[in-house]
Amino acid sequence: MPGMHENQDRSISINWMPDRASGVPLYSQIVSYFSEKISRGEWMSGQNIPSQRRLSELFGVNRSTIVEAMDELAAMGLIEGCFGRGTRIANDSWASLIQVKSPNWKSYITAGGFRSNIPMVQIINRLEFEEGITRMSTGELSPDLVQAELTQKALDNLSEHKLFMNYPDPLGMPDLRRAVQAHLSRSGINVPISCILIVSGALQALQLISNGIVQSRSTVYVEEPSYLRSLNIFQSVGATLTSVPMDKNGIQPWMIHNQPREGTYSLLYTIPTYQNPTGVVMPESRRLEVLKYCSEQHMPIIEDDVFCDLWLDAPPPPPMKAADESGGVVYIGSLSKCFSPGLRLGWLVGPEPVVDRLADIKMQTDYGVSVLTQQVVAELLNSGIYYQGLNSVREQLRRRRDLMLSLLEEFFGDLAEWNRPAGGFFVWVRLKNQVSAERVFNLALKEKLLVPPGNIYDPLYTSHMRLTYGYLSMEEMSRSMRRLAEIVRSLR
Amino acid sequence: MPGMHENQDRSISINWMPDRASGVPLYSQIVSYFSEKISRGEWMSGQNIPSQRRLSELFGVNRSTIVEAMDELAAMGLIEGCFGRGTRIANDSWASLIQVKSPNWKSYITAGGFRSNIPMVQIINRLEFEEGITRMSTGELSPDLVQAELTQKALDNLSEHKLFMNYPDPLGMPDLRRAVQAHLSRSGINVPISCILIVSGALQALQLISNGIVQSRSTVYVEEPSYLRSLNIFQSVGATLTSVPMDKNGIQPWMIHNQPREGTYSLLYTIPTYQNPTGVVMPESRRLEVLKYCSEQHMPIIEDDVFCDLWLDAPPPPPMKAADESGGVVYIGSLSKCFSPGLRLGWLVGPEPVVDRLADIKMQTDYGVSVLTQQVVAELLNSGIYYQGLNSVREQLRRRRDLMLSLLEEFFGDLAEWNRPAGGFFVWVRLKNQVSAERVFNLALKEKLLVPPGNIYDPLYTSHMRLTYGYLSMEEMSRSMRRLAEIVRSLR
Numbered sequence: 001m002p003g004m005h006e007n008q009d010r011s012i013s014i015n016w017m018p019d020r021a022s023g024v025p026l027y028s029q030i031v032s033y034f035s036e037k038i039s040r041g042e043w044m045s046g047q048n049i050p051s052q053r054r055l056s057e058l059f060g061v062n063r064s065t066i067v068e069a070m071d072e073l074a075a076m077g078l079i080e081g082c083f084g085r086g087t088r089i090a091n092d093s094w095a096s097l098i099q100v101k102s103p104n105w106k107s108y109i110t111a112g113g114f115r116s117n118i119p120m121v122q123i124i125n126r127l128e129f130e131e132g133i134t135r136m137s138t139g140e141l142s143p144d145l146v147q148a149e150l151t152q153k154a155l156d157n158l159s160e161h162k163l164f165m166n167y168p169d170p171l172g173m174p175d176l177r178r179a180v181q182a183h184l185s186r187s188g189i190n191v192p193i194s195c196i197l198i199v200s201g202a203l204q205a206l207q208l209i210s211n212g213i214v215q216s217r218s219t220v221y222v223e224e225p226s227y228l229r230s231l232n233i234f235q236s237v238g239a240t241l242t243s244v245p246m247d248k249n250g251i252q253p254w255m256i257h258n259q260p261r262e263g264t265y266s267l268l269y270t271i272p273t274y275q276n277p278t279g280v281v282m283p284e285s286r287r288l289e290v291l292k293y294c295s296e297q298h299m300p301i302i303e304d305d306v307f308c309d310l311w312l313d314a315p316p317p318p319p320m321k322a323a324d325e326s327g328g329v330v331y332i333g334s335l336s337k338c339f340s341p342g343l344r345l346g347w348l349v350g351p352e353p354v355v356d357r358l359a360d361i362k363m364q365t366d367y368g369v370s371v372l373t374q375q376v377v378a379e380l381l382n383s384g385i386y387y388q389g390l391n392s393v394r395e396q397l398r399r400r401r402d403l404m405l406s407l408l409e410e411f412f413g414d415l416a417e418w419n420r421p422a423g424g425f426f427v428w429v430r431l432k433n434q435v436s437a438e439r440v441f442n443l444a445l446k447e448k449l450l451v452p453p454g455n456i457y458d459p460l461y462t463s464h465m466r467l468t469y470g471y472l473s474m475e476e477m478s479r480s481m482r483r484l485a486e487i488v489r490s491l492r
Numbered sequence: 493m494p495g496m497h498e499n500q501d502r503s504i505s506i507n508w509m510p511d512r513a514s515g516v517p518l519y520s521q522i523v524s525y526f527s528e529k530i531s532r533g534e535w536m537s538g539q540n541i542p543s544q545r546r547l548s549e550l551f552g553v554n555r556s557t558i559v560e561a562m563d564e565l566a567a568m569g570l571i572e573g574c575f576g577r578g579t580r581i582a583n584d585s586w587a588s589l590i591q592v593k594s595p596n597w598k599s600y601i602t603a604g605g606f607r608s609n610i611p612m613v614q615i616i617n618r619l620e621f622e623e624g625i626t627r628m629s630t631g632e633l634s635p636d637l638v639q640a641e642l643t644q645k646a647l648d649n650l651s652e653h654k655l656f657m658n659y660p661d662p663l664g665m666p667d668l669r670r671a672v673q674a675h676l677s678r679s680g681i682n683v684p685i686s687c688i689l690i691v692s693g694a695l696q697a698l699q700l701i702s703n704g705i706v707q708s709r710s711t712v713y714v715e716e717p718s719y720l721r722s723l724n725i726f727q728s729v730g731a732t733l734t735s736v737p738m739d740k741n742g743i744q745p746w747m748i749h750n751q752p753r754e755g756t757y758s759l760l761y762t763i764p765t766y767q768n769p770t771g772v773v774m775p776e777s778r779r780l781e782v783l784k785y786c787s788e789q790h791m792p793i794i795e796d797d798v799f800c801d802l803w804l805d806a807p808p809p810p811p812m813k814a815a816d817e818s819g820g821v822v823y824i825g826s827l828s829k830c831f832s833p834g835l836r837l838g839w840l841v842g843p844e845p846v847v848d849r850l851a852d853i854k855m856q857t858d859y860g861v862s863v864l865t866q867q868v869v870a871e872l873l874n875s876g877i878y879y880q881g882l883n884s885v886r887e888q889l890r891r892r893r894d895l896m897l898s899l900l901e902e903f904f905g906d907l908a909e910w911n912r913p914a915g916g917f918f919v920w921v922r923l924k925n926q927v928s929a930e931r932v933f934n935l936a937l938k939e940k941l942l943v944p945p946g947n948i949y950d951p952l953y954t955s956h957m958r959l960t961y962g963y964l965s966m967e968e969m970s971r972s973m974r975r976l977a978e979i980v981r982s983l984r
Binding site: 044122125129140143146147148149151152155156158159162163164165166167168169170200201203204207231232233236336340341342343344345353360363364365366367368369370371372373376 | 536614617621632635638639640641643644647648650651654655656657658659660661662692693695696699723724725728828832833834835836837845852855856857858859860861862863864865868
């Protein structure tokens with residue numbers, strides 16, 4: 001019967017079981033499995049999902065676990081259906097087309113070399129755009145802190161010049177690179193503009209490095225824990241991330257034991273200032289030690305310094321790049337964290353052959369950054385409007401940080417330990433009694449509080465959460481911190 | 493002796509010889525070899541180049557060929573030196589640093605998976621930015637045709653709204669996608685905004701497709717000749733480009749003989765309107781034939797339609813996407829060719845699962861397009877300023893095209909054959925008597941005329957040149973066309 005056949009064709013196929021030994025709740029593993037299959041396009045909208053009884057057999061779990069997982073997936077908008085009539089992968093307008101005789105896009109989508117984002121991170125990225133969600137861990141400025149009015153002011157200034165609207169120079173517009181050069185010299189970095197490459201934010205800088213100077217089988221050493229673990233950038237080209245222990249002064253590369261394999265290359269990736277997610281600041285002495293060690297090992301350093309302008313108590317020590325005599329440091333900066341993420345503008349500073357190689361890739365990737373944005377940012381830096389904005393951002397962030405610390409004191413005094421951040425956005429919270437941050441995440445999500453578990457930054461950190469004070473209003477912060485403490489308390 | 497040793501270390505190593513059978517002039521092969529080595533960072537600034545006598549032995553060519561190649565490389569700024577004291581790879585400020593104890597960047601630079609641009613194309617890209625060069629083949633609007641003033645007008649309108657300066661939605665700002673949706677509906681493409689992805693120009697769209705839905709060993713079918721051959725996008729992920737014959741109505745996919753290997757995927761890439769480099773326009777009947785054929789073969793089509801708004805005589809037939817009932821077409825548009833390349837803004841239209849997959853990669857690549865640019869483009873489209881700009885661009889281009897055709901008639905009547913373009917920028921010129929376009933390129937370059945040989949678009953086209961009328965002023969066009977004809981005549 002054609003009807004039967006069509007029905008079989010349109011059911012998802014499952015050959016996977018949750019791992020009871022992993023420590024991750026079973027229901028959460030099922031949610032991750034479904035969302036990964038859907039996000040990779042392996043399961044398409046409109047496909048049928050087996051009955052709950054069948055799922056419970058297939059996965060070898062209780063019916064209640066299936067109910068919990070399906071509720072979650074429905075809440076995320078990934079599945080839909082009337083019970084009794086069956087559940088399906090959520091519908092969209094294209095679902096009907098795909099039945100006709102289109103190419104088998106599914107095979108194409110899974111064929112590309114680029115990895116999808118890590119499933120948990122994909123879920124979080126999607127939840128961030130959900131109506132009514134409280135983003136307790138978002139590492140960016142809240143909409144009211146983003147400097148839209150000052151950008152408008154820079155735009156108004158621009159109208160006095162003639163706009164340049166052609167293809168930009170591969171490295172970026174010379175005027176902007178001169179403005180960035182002057183900006184960098186404030187923190188002791190003195191380089192010719194031929195060593196500066198304008199990029200669409202720090203993420204693109206990392207992507208260019210990944211495509212241009214990292215080979216498959218390379219080792220990228222990262223802090224334990226590190227923000228880089230929540231991305232797939234270097235893994236997508238076949239490199240391995242290896243954690244390096246930190247102490248209160250930051251990363252300790254001399255603790256690296258497993259040397260990279262013969263014939264492969266390694267790099268060190270570090271955020272020395274207001275590290276993500278721990279907030280740690282490397283003092284100057286440690287910076288020089290790391291620089292010396294890596295220089296002796298001929299190991300390049302990627303210095304990700306996107307938070308440096310967000311100091312709250314006192315300016316941080318100069319970047320490693322300022323003391324980099326051997327040219328081993330590639331330095332990354334951006335306006336996204338401290339002024340406006342929407343501008344999508346940052347810079348990469350490195351030796352000329354490296355910058356030229358990455359510029360060639362950038363040209364092959366997107367022909368450079370919007371010249372409109374480049375001209376606005378040059379104006380922001382040259383006019384001093386950027387620094388005016390920074391002062392007001394810092395003042396607001398200081399108040400929010402102080403509120404966050406007092407809320408932690410008030411509600412989490414007996415539940416957790418945390419650092420006092422001197423800048424940036426991050427409070428790295430360790431839950432006492434080994435309370436599972438993933439369970440907190442799941443429970444909090446039911447109340448629309450988004451608190452990703454610390455293990456997205458390193459598998460070891462199962463009782464940690466990264467909280468931020470930059471994104472929520474003071475009122476939201478007070479309300480959500482009180483509620484989060486109740487959830488954590490319920491799990492002890 | 494340390495001095496000796498240092499000297500040896502700093503000499504370039506050569507284990508290559510030009511290929512006398514290739515048909516490419518020896519001097520030109522040597523220039524390509526040097527520039528590839530330098531651009532890949534395998535040879536670093538400050539390294540010594542062997543004497544001309546030694547080079548002539550190593551390469552097995554006449555001394556005069558070496559002199560010609562070295563002159564060229566010096567003119568390109570790639571080598572420098574006083575004769576007698578030796579020649580070196582050109583110096584830069586980083587050259588002294590690299591001697592100290594920096595990482596061996598050279599190994600890193602050559603390690604990355606991303607291919608450098610094709611050597612000839614790299615040379616051309618670099619020459620384009622050289623002082624005093626006349627770019628006879630540049631496929632973009634000349635600086636005076638780029639719509640800077642109208643962009644300024646849109647910027648001024650913007651100041652009445654509050655700017656949005658946060659991270660954009662992964663697919664692009666909804667307002668802009670609605671504006672693009674309305675724009676697309678003018679040419680018969682009717683899609684929900686969930687099928688529209690905002691990208692940083694058509695090149696990024698291709699890059700996303702390459703990373704997201706092309707696997708290594710895929711076959712990408714292209715027109716013979718095709719602009720895509722001058723890029724490394726699909727080759728960088730290990731796919732193969734295969735040429736498909738064209739007739740006067742465009743590509744003929746049913747002429748594909750070598751079927752793709754079992755278990756691999758194939759795509760068809762086509763520019764149906766004002767094809768690059770031939771200027772051919774597919775009539776509606778051919779569009780429907782190609783669509784039907786590819787639909788039957790379950791072969792996706794990438795429809796690159798960046799020139800469609802540059803019609804000069806009459807609007808072109810509707811895009812294939814407008815008749816795409818099976819969802820097999822991914823459509824690409826952009827403002828770069830017809831309004832301003834500096835904006836770096838385009839769109840990709842496709843089935844939702846494809847768009848979502850590519851949006852995920854875009855988010856991992858650069859977190860989206862500058863929101864400033866997105867808001868300006870939404871204003872350009874919504875206000876109608878864009879269409880006002882198009883009218884004036886078309887009027888100017890019409891005059892330039894007519895001049896180009898009359899110059900060809902006047903100077904090339906007995907030297908070549910060419911098409912009469914109905915839109916876009918390109919005149920595809922075939923030199924009679926099999927005059928080598930590469931020799932024309934080399935001779936013209938000595939007079940600062942840049943005319944890339946047609947074989948960068950397909951190895952078969954050794955007597956073709958792509959000339960454009962969009963970039964040069966009418967005066968430059970008259971002067972350079974007269975001179976180019978003299979060069980061609982000298983080679984008969």
